[in-house]
Amino acid sequence: MPQHLLLLLLLLFLLSTPPLIVSLNQEGVYLQSLKHSLDDPDSALSAWNERDDTPCNWPAVTCDPDSHSVVSVDLSNTNLAGPFPSLLCRLPNLTFLSFFNNSMNSTLPPDVSTCGSLHHLDLAQNLLTGALPHTLADLPNLRYLDLTGNNFSGGIPDTFGKFRELEVLSLVYNLLDGTIPAFLGNISTLKMLNLSYNPFFPSRLPPELGNLTNLEVLWLTDCNLVGEIPDSLGRLKKLTDLDLALNALDGPIPRSLAELSSVVQIELYNNSLSGGFPPGMSNLTALRLFDASMNELSGKIPDELCRLPLESLNLYENRLVGSLPESIANSTGLYELRLFRNGLTGELPKNIGRNSPLKWLDISNNQFSGELPASLCEKGGLEELLMIYNQFSGPIPASLGECQSLSRVRLGFNRFTGEVPAGFWGLPHVYLLELAENSFSGRIEKTIAGAANLSILIVSKNNFSGSIPEEIGWLENLYDFSGSDNSLSGSLPESMENLEQLGILDLHNNEVSGELPSGIKSWKKLNELNLANNKFSGKIPEKIGSLSMLNSLDLSRNEFSGNIPLGLQNLKLNQLNLSYNRLSGELPPLFAKETYMSSFVGNPGLCVDLEGLCDGKSEAKSMGYVWLLRTIFVLAGLVFIVGVVWFYFKYRNFEKAKRVIDKSKWTLMSFHKLGFSEYEILDCLDEDSVIGSGSSGKVYKVVLRNGEVVAVKKLWAGGVKKDSESADVEKGQVRDNVFDAEVETLGKIRHKNIVKLWCCCTTRDCKLLVYEYMPNGSLGDLLHSSKGGLLDWPTRYKIALDAAEGLSYLHHDCVPPIVHRDVKSNNILLDGDFRARVADFGLAKVLDSTGKGPKSMSVIAGSCGYIAPEYAYTLRVNEKSDIYSFGVVVLELVTGRLPVDPEFGEKDLVKWVCTTLDQKGVDHVLEPKLDPCYKEDMCKVLNIGLLCTSPLPINRPSMRRVVKMLQEVSPVNHSKTAKKDGKLSPYYYEDTSDHGSAA
Template sequence: MTSRSLFFSFLFLIPFCVCLNQEGRYLQQLKLGFDDPDGFFSDWVETVSGDGAGDTPCNWTGVRCSKQGTGFVEAVDLSNANIAGEFPAVICRLTGLKFISLYNNSVNGTLSGELSGCRSLVFLDLGQNFLTGELPARLSELPELKYLDLTGNNFSGDIPASFGKFQKLEVISLVDNLIGGNIPAEIGNISTLKQLNLSYNPFSPGRIPPELGNLSNLEVLWLTECNLIGPIPDSLSRLSKLVDLDLSINKLTGPVPTSITELTNIVQVELYNNSLTGELPKLGWSKMTALRLIDISMNMLTGTVPFELCSLQLESLHLYENEFEGTFPEIISNSSNLYELRLFGNRFSGRLPENLGRKAPLTWVDVSNNLFSGEIPASLCNNGRLEELLMIHNSFSGEVPASLSTCWSLKRIRLGYNKFSGEVPVGFWGLPEVSLLELAENSFSGVIGKTIARAGNLSTLNVANNMFSGELPDEIGLVGGLVEFSGGNNRFSGSLPGSIVNLEQLTKLDLHNNGFSGGIPSGIDSLKKLNELNLANNKFSGNIPDKIGELSVLNYLDLSGNQFSGKIPVGLQNLRLNQLNLSSNSFTGDIPPVYAKKIYINSFLGNPGLCGDIEGLCDGENVTKNVGYVWLLRSIFVLTGVILIVGVGWFYFRCKNVENSKECIDKSKWTLMSFHKLSFSEYEIMGALDEDNVIGSGASGKVYKVVLGNGETVAVKKLWGGSKKGESEDLENGSGSGSVLDNGFEAEVETLGRIRHKSIVRLWCCCSTKMCKLLVYEYMPNGSLGDLLHSGKSGLLDWPIRYKIAVDAAEGLAYLHHDCVPAIVHRDVKSNNILLDGDFGARVADFGVAKVVDGKEKGGKSMSVIAGSCGYIAPEYAYTLRVNEKSDIYSFGVVILELVTGKRPVAPEYGEKDLVKWVCATLDQKGLDAVLDPKLDSCFKEEICKVLNVGLLCTSPLPINRPSMRKVVKLLQEIGSVNPMKFASKDGKLTPYYYDDGSDHGSVA
């Protein structure tokens, strides 16, 4: 044998090992199945061992081994690791595994039956991922399982009846999935269960299974938004250990059962947003000594509030938006822990409890929209914690208590629409934390105090329709964050303080119907965000400053009824005004050409020095006045005759081509279908459809702005009489619905006629004949997001407004996808189809190509042609022609990218790319700053970055990786909101978490 052969033979005899034990190799397989951008698995590597025994993974991040020293892997915790990939079935080869958490990652795919191989498993948390498919029926075969959390995924199908066979399960959470069917009665067989949370799933309409009353160990029962119907079963009274009951946002009917008072350990009861009727139980509440929080708002409950209920040591009491009446029990003042009282939207009368707040740390009080009278209890802020005091639309009287002028914690005050009087305490004007101060529609008198200089957080000041007098203090210019100031219909006098031009955040200044004099302060052009300026009916004089034309976002200007003189600045032509009124002044000279049109004639009446003809023809251009008058009268006569002849001829020939010419004349041929109570007729609409009122035009027709006789404004879409596209659907960026017109009309009517949501544009009615179809909508004064974002007015959209628009639009789409049965896919989500109201609240609009998706067709509903707009179309839709909710989610992701970047979805600067590809490429090459809209304030950079990530998630090339719209809403809300506290459980104990019910309680406009 050669020496080389001997050498290699010797090597084989050395006990040398570079390997892992078997469990380590299984975990290595798990690691290879995931994308790991943050390097979570960086220490999951093999090491060299020379003793022949395989190395264990016990020191790897997220891995824990048994304490007995056997080296068996006992726990794998990959929570919040930012990993992506399919669920690793190999994990169940770890035979001693008791704990698995993949919480809050991007795990996708389905759960296979192999999971039942984890025979030792006690804890399983797969929440906040992208898992799909049905719940594995064999999960119940896990004999040791106590904790099961599958929250925030996309599981569908029914809850298997086999789940009733769990032997030791204590916690089950299936929140926020796509689970259908009914809640199985078999769940009542899990005798060990302590927490059951099935909230936010689109179950079929069904009753609460009475068998749930058999869960004798149950502590938490959450069935929020589960499509429950029928009464609350009496069997729930047997849940003697129940601490938290949440049946909110369902369609439960009947009364609140007397049996509910048998829940003697209950701490929190939430029954809000149902259809419960009748009176609350009068007796039995005294047994519920542990009750601290109760919310039975947004029902149809009647009668008075039980004395026994108010005698408990409550912390939070929500009764709003019911039909309660009578006086409110005085004994509520004895609740020493009460921090929240919301009673708005009922018919309560009499005085508020006199000692309210004397013993309690009141934080939020909202009694708006009732019949309360008497004075404000002086003790409301005794404990110095009151943040919101909302009392609008009642009959309160008397003065503002002096004690409130030292309530430094106050943030929102709404006392409008009452009968208050007297002077406001001086310190009340300068509360440092107040952002909203509303005193409108009362009989307050006196002056606005100089202490307002201390109101550092004040953004909205509304003192309109009172009897305030005197001059505005110069100190008002120190309130740097003031956004809206409404002081119309008072008795203010003197000149406007020059300091008012320092209010750079001001968007609305309304001081009409006062006694102000002097001129408009110089420097008015520094108010770059001013959107509305109303100084009508005062005694202002002098010239209008030329630089007022530099207020680029001004769209409402009313200076009527003053003593202004001189020429009208030509710079006004630079503004896009929705309303202009300069009447009843002393202006002279020419009217700026843009406004020298008949439509603006009322804007200039009562200015004798202006040229006599609205078209700019001055008297001096004629040889003599008499000759001019004669010529003018003759011209008018001849012109009228010509117009009459042409009009009759046009009318005749138009009607001649109609199947039945009487339709052109006979108003009875119009068919009206209304979806809300109307305060106008179809004839009033038809009479206003002239070219001067056109505010938009697309492939499907024209849109008109119509101001009704009652002062309200509506938008009217008049569809063309025939399709301009034949049978094809629209792919143009700025078009209308883009469908064949009859189908588009029917789709819009069918969709908007049956849905109701604050973030969906409201369709008032439709009118139609054989030759014409009209759709009448609520008017959105700020137009479309696309028009505003990609125009010179984009400066109006700071980041907080853009964020609000994103959340509003997401909520509207989530309603279509999750709350409509069957679901509705919009198919043309884009910034031009998101409309903005006066407060920049967003509404999803234009449902001409919307489709119902019943979920029975795998992969989505097949379309014959593509609908949508360039840059917004999901890649899979373009080549499969199959549409589902994921298509809308992609389009919405593009809208988010528009909001973050300020760029259009398609543009020459991208080359062959679209916005999605440009953002991804630019992030890789140049970083975040190159993507963000430079107009946005850098102080919001962290929040903007998080919203950008949501947009990128929505525009994932793979539909399965896109979150549901419900999850998008949740992600967006988590980024920017600080929400009321509620109780939740993650580990068997009740711990606090935050939630938002989506409402701004008491914020009546």
Template sequence: MELLLLRHLCCCCFFFYFLLKAPLMVVGLNQEGLFLQQMKLSMDDSSQALSNWNPKDSNPCNWFGVTCDTSLSSSVVSLDLTNANLSGGFPTVLCRLPHLSFLSFSYNYLNGSLPSSISTCKSLRHLDLSQNLLVGPLPPSFSSLPNLLYLDLSANNLSGPIPPSFAAFPKLESISLVANLLNGTVPPFLSRVSSLKQLNLSYNPFDPSEIPAEYGNLTQLEILWLANCNLVGSIPPTIGSMKNLTDLDLSLNSLTGVIPDSLTLLVNVVQIELYNNSLYGSLPAGMAGMKSLRRFDASMNRLEGEIPHELCALPLESLNLYENRLEGELPASIAKSPNLYELRLFSNGLSGNLPAELGRNSPLLWVDLSDNLFSGVIPENICGMGALEELLLIGNSLSGGIPASLGDCRSLTRVRLGGNQLSGEVPAGFWGLPHVSLIELSGNSFSGEISPRISSALNLSLLLISNNRFTGMIPTEIGYLGNLVEFSGNDNLLNGSVPATIANLTHLGKLDLHNNQLSGTLPSEIRLLKKLSELNLADNEFSGRIPREIGELPVLNYLDLSGNSLSGEIPIEMQNLKLNSFNLSNNHLWGKIPPLYANALYRESFLGNPGLCSNLIGLCPNPHGGEGRSHSLIWLLRSIFILAGLVLVVGVGCFFKRYWDFKQAKSGSERLKWTLTSFHKLGFSEYEILDCLDEDNVIGTGASGKVYKAILSNGEVVAVKKLWGVVKKGDIEDGYEKKNRVRDDGFEAEVSTLGKIRHKNIVKLWCCCTTSDSKLLVYEYMPNGSLGDLLHSSKGGLLDWPTRLGIALDAAEGLSYLHHDCVPPIVHRDVKSNNILLDGDFGARVADFGVAKMVEAPGSGPNSMSVIAGSCGYIAPEYAYTLRVNEKSDIYSFGVIILELVTGKRPVDPDYGEKDLVKWVYVTLEQKGIDHVIDPKLDICFKEEICKILSIGLLCTSPLPINRPTMRRVVKMLLDIRAEYKRKSEKKGATPPSPYRYEDESNLGNIV
């Protein structure tokens, strides 16, 4: 009785509070409207999505997102607030709406953990809380919802195991927990929810688990998604019991064994995804009965044997079996599939002729049969239905010519026919396909001329025709190809001169025409090719002088003009170039070598030019050497005297300035009261730190302040960051105040974060010192500076691949600690290579926590992120337009760092145009292949490991946050790669790892 009275008293208090808070609200507002108003007051509605929730209405049925049922006295039955930009905890007051059956907060910013009181929402049938910031465990009380049919908690940060109570759902038909942080094993007890039609546990870091054989009891199941769930063992034969299954996804796991024959009992299945496992053996027999199968993907396994005729006879739309060990011929029945649009079988051992009717009856879009043993001719009607976009046949033994019909296939965007035995003339229309971006014909025996119709290929960016027998002149119409990035036509029989219209190719980055019969002079218009980085015209018949204008190419780093008949002096303007490699040997050049190149490092670049004069061995002696040396000595002495005078003047000025600063500091020392806050046991005082704040000790300057190197009396070395001054009295400009307020926030964030955490891969904050107008942060000193500075400087060669892999692993472990081991989790928000510091052994530490956020910290909703934190090139795409912060943003930034380590390139660069590094890597893989992505400073023997790490970087930078792995998963993948490398290295007599071949760039995309 007392509890009942107390409950009534609380309700009365709330009622009167509501009257005082908003006296106009209750005019005519029913009880359900009051509950909704209470929900509104409990949440942060930064976008005013609930602005029309007007308390003057007699009921809430006209409010945004609210649906009522007139048959139930206009009670609220549905609340759909999807993508309303709301933040706050889950509003349990909604459970007091007696008829609420549909509730969706998908794509919002709900935070905190889910309350167990959610079980009081007894009428709920549909609950969608996906794409939020929820943390903590799954409430066991969920299963107490008696009417729940649909539960979606995808893309949050929920952790812990799936509660055993989830086996007790009485009516549940669909459960989706994809992309959380759930651990434990994949639970067998879910098989007891016999009403299930959809089960999606994909992209969770479960402990290594087998697919529960009990799932075969889910006879009503239609969709089973267990992708990237750390599955091991074999596929259980009981899977064939799920007769209603239409979609099966077991991809991206570590499954082994054979594909069970019982899989063929899934007569209703439409899609099967088994890619990226370790399955072996043959494809199952008896697939003829799978009449509903439209998509089958078992790529990147170790499958053997032949492709079953009965599989190809099905009405397939997509067949992916690439990167296996399949042999035999491609069944002719594949050509009869009326809906086939995707056929990818590359990297197998398939042989024989391609089906003659392939493409005649199918709307083929993408065909990739590269790296097999196919012979015979390219099917005449492979573009029979006029839809073909990609035709990739590289690395086979195909013969004959290019079918004339391909010259009329206007839908083509990419054609790769390299490394075959094709011959004959290329159809004229083929050169001018209007949408094609890549034509690769290298390594064949094609003949004839490049057709002037190439002017119609306005989208062409890569023209690769090297190692053929092409003749004739390069047509002047090539100048119409404004998007051309690379033209490789070396090792042909091309003649005539290079057309002047080539100057119109303003995006051209590589021009390789070596080993042809080209003649004439080098065109001076070459100066207009501002993006040209590689120019190879060696072994031709060019004559005349090297044009001075070649020195105006701003990014040229590879130049080879050897083996021609060039004459005259080497232009002094060539010293303006930033060449990593060049060769002018075997010409008729004479005169002096430009001083920049007159050293032994470049000696072989000038051999075979009898008229060139230099002191280098093998080149003619300098007849005016004595006079030159005398002249140089005079200039040297004059320069020394001038420099000494300047040093004297500057030194006197510095002395007086320091003396004045010393007097000022001494006079004001009494009023400076320093407060020291230590986070570790210290062996020094704040005054010892202050004595080291000398301009001679400055080692860096950034947006937040200066960094000093301080050598203490005990021999210890620390780094001191002195933040820029705070606002003083009288500084009233808004911009100044705002700027310094941000700096104060950064100081507080740095101290509150680094002061509490301890990890070997997080930079150590020894202490902080503050006064009324100065703030100092004292860190452990990192001798090798930041990864960004080292990687992108001339010292980048110090970072060999094992060192880079170690740095990636160290940084990943530091971020994993922040995301998974800190309570609450910490989001760094400014992960970049300049914030990865390196100790004396190149061990990495994550640093600079000035904009870090705790996921559950008060005010961490959208309002506190009103500006974008982070650095250009590292910001996740969804963060840039939603300002939504979670660990996935850090993972994207870490992926960019991996791409930096692999490519050696900066995250943003003018050479990328409107792209950043992520887009540049994708485009380069697509158009040029893996070899053009890897940093040339790296040893090619590590190519296999580099490619695997690159695939992790691409996975981390996926445009969709849901596809990015957790940092804990990233650490595991990196550890596995390093362990595999160590095992190889420790084998006796081991040879360097064999190259991890990516003949087609889609391989990398499929790994991801």
């Protein structure tokens, strides 16, 4: 048969044969249903093909090799969103289930208990809400339960004491209240108990936890624990990690803790523990990390503690006395030693650092004396050397001039002498070098050219002499150069014109001469210029008036001549002193006032109609007129003062009478259980207690009789006041609208990052809102004031995360969702621990089911610099507007700059950041005051801020996603991992030295 006929017959046979039907098994059908029930923006489940006969080859799915039944589903880090898929419990042999770090929302249903085969359930880092299901304890084989980083609320169910096989229980970072229950001591199989960072009610640490003899990790940080540490914890012989930090525990460290022979790390910091150290600590042969800082411990540091193989010892901010035992120098693993703010005396051990990889040494604010050991950087890893406020003497060892790893050096306020080693000036990684208030001599060496990373140089109050080297102008990161009270001479190097990051230049009380550099206009970020009491001459440069950031200018007691530049009137100066120079001519009109007189005395050539400045040429001629005018002004002033006093007492009596009459007319509506009445609030509302005035009313600080403090907002009587910082609010919006919005929003929602509204008080013509009091005020006021230095990078990061979590709650967990509409740094309040709360809901709007506002707004609402670009032409309210505003706040935190600044010209902060990144790079964007060691983290957060401020709303991530991104770049992720695994990690360290040693 011809070949082509055979091919034709074969083709006809194939066409007539029915297709092979592949049927997905039942377990695959369940997983396909899971796929369709979840939001999968990253297509993580796209490879789950329903044409397969089994799901065993699908990503994230593992089957038993013999039965081919699904035993594991691991969907960690896949950005999935939606409710918990209970249908997974129909997989009969499922033992492992993880949705770690996703966006699973809603509540965890009670029928999760039908997953009867589960050994491992990980739902950490999601958005689950509601109460913990009591049915979880019905899972007979469950060994691992991790619900960390959700929004679970309420108490821990009683049934949790009935787990039969549970080894790991982690409920960290939720909203659980109630108390830590004693019945957890019944879970005899437990190896890890993690309950940290929950707002539990104040309660004692249950002694019953001592029954958990298999426990290896006990992590109860920030759980509102009070009272003494129970002795029963000494029975936990397998414990490797004990963390009771950030509580209110008191009393002594119990002796029984010295019996924890397996413990690797003990963290008791930030409590109120007192007394000395328990005897028998030599038994802790496995101890590597011991942190009992920020307590009230007294007595000496025991030698037996220092003989342990410690890697990290933190005992700062206690009441310790005596010397540091020599045995600490023999610890071969010691990389961290922080003892600042105690009463320690004596000399440092001579060999400290010789046998150990010392990285961080902070012994500031003690009474140590003697010379510095030459062995401090023997291993070549020393990064931080902080010794301010002690009594050290002698020279800096030459070996420290070769310590290339140093990044932060503070030797100020001691008794050091001699010349600074030449290599010490040029250490390549040092960003902070402080030598203030010692007796150093010699010159600032030219080797300083090698200190490419130097940002802060403080050498004030020493005996340095000679000229400032030309090489100092090569330090392009230099922000603060403070060299006052020395014997520096010569002129300022012309190279200093290159210091574009310079913010502070303080050289007062020296012998520097010559003229100011002609290129002073390049110091665009200069905030403080103090050259008082030197020998400067020539004219004051006209360009100094273009330094828009300049806040303080002191050129007094020099030899400046010529006219005072008119451009100085453009500056917003808090301090101006040009006295005792050789200036001449007339004062600029703005300064020709009595209040500025002391700023210009001692300049014989200046003349203005103010007594003490003119030379008195026409004094005799005008004496009669002056006397007459004085008499008239004195009499008028007396009449005015008497009238004001009379009116004040009349008005006060009237207000008191009015308050007594009107008290009965007040209506109180409470949203929480109160310990005060409306009358107690009303009695405290006087002008002396005003702490702020916003766009909608005045804010008062009220101290109640029980010692509690609250903030009271009294709304403006006529409507919403125009704020110089805010754009116009919607036309016709009045006080009642603001009041209704605040009550409607804050009266119903509960979240740790939303300011708490205690109650409201109303009458026919007055409305009061009573909030929790935030001691640190608003982020905007703190960040952009002289106190901005309190906000180091870890604090700024935590503020950003707190605010993001609050907004995410409004957008995703409230039904219906809520849009704030006025997100800005001034509406983010900070409590005593710098934890952030979103506040001021006077413009908030509720979205409908489609995610859109009830209607388009008639005009723009919001604040200048924070308003999303599309808002100007759509006037449509949605969550993308909040996300843009939050992005601006993030840029404020990273750059330290205002959202609108004259330096930007017609740009706002967003455009300035984008332009500067393109033209100069990221180093010109980041806040120069922040520790450069966080540069990588700051850059990551900067990118998040830029995503949030994308011009197109569709490109902005949701607030839920923003929270996830911020969590992923957290510098504490390493510490959480170390804690979770129960192992010591060199990354597990929360740097508090900046708060404790005047950093």
